[in-house]
Amino acid sequence: MKVNEIMHRKVVTVFREMNLKECSDLLEEHEINGVPVVEEARLVGVITSDDIFKSILPRYPEIFEDEKYLMDFEYIEERIHKVTRMKVGDLMSSPAVSVDEETPICKVGSIMILRRIKQVPIVHGDQLVGIVTLRDICKTLMDRVPA
Numbered sequence: 001m002k003v004n005e006i007m008h009r010k011v012v013t014v015f016r017e018m019n020l021k022e023c024s025d026l027l028e029e030h031e032i033n034g035v036p037v038v039e040e041a042r043l044v045g046v047i048t049s050d051d052i053f054k055s056i057l058p059r060y061p062e063i064f065e066d067e068k069y070l071m072d073f074e075y076i077e078e079r080i081h082k083v084t085r086m087k088v089g090d091l092m093s094s095p096a097v098s099v100d101e102e103t104p105i106c107k108v109g110s111i112m113i114l115r116r117i118k119q120v121p122i123v124h125g126d127q128l129v130g131i132v133t134l135r136d137i138c139k140t141l142m143d144r145v146p147a
Contacts, residue, residue, distance in 0.1 A: 004101035007130030016089030045092035
């Protein structure tokens with residue numbers, strides 16, 4: 001079975017210039033973990049809620065240099081305000097892990113497991129045509145097994 005048989009064709013997307021607050025609100029509104037970043041329907045990256053959350057947390061060198069970062073919640077709050085003004089393009093993963101629409105679903109699932117990602121954009125050339133999640137693949141495979 002090919003991924004184009006189970007992919008979602010209506011894809012929520014964002015643009016590089018969108019700020020992270022708007023992106024986070026969009027993820028919450030649609031109850032999704034990540035979204036493709038596009039320019040004129042061309043896939044240029046992916047951003048996830050994990051990316052956004054990790055940008056709020058202090059980096060290891062910051063903690064090593066000053067442990068206040070572990071207990072100073074005002075610092076974290078300041079950092080949240082700074083992060084919300086950042087642009088999607090500042091944080092997105094690029095190039096995005098993507099697959100062609102003719103890729104077998106087991107191969108797509110394997111890529112997700114190996115890359116530790118939960119969704120993969122589907123492309124035709126460099127044009128975004130869909131998205132599939134690990135949940136979609138698992139459900140499809142389980143539904144094929146007789147009860």
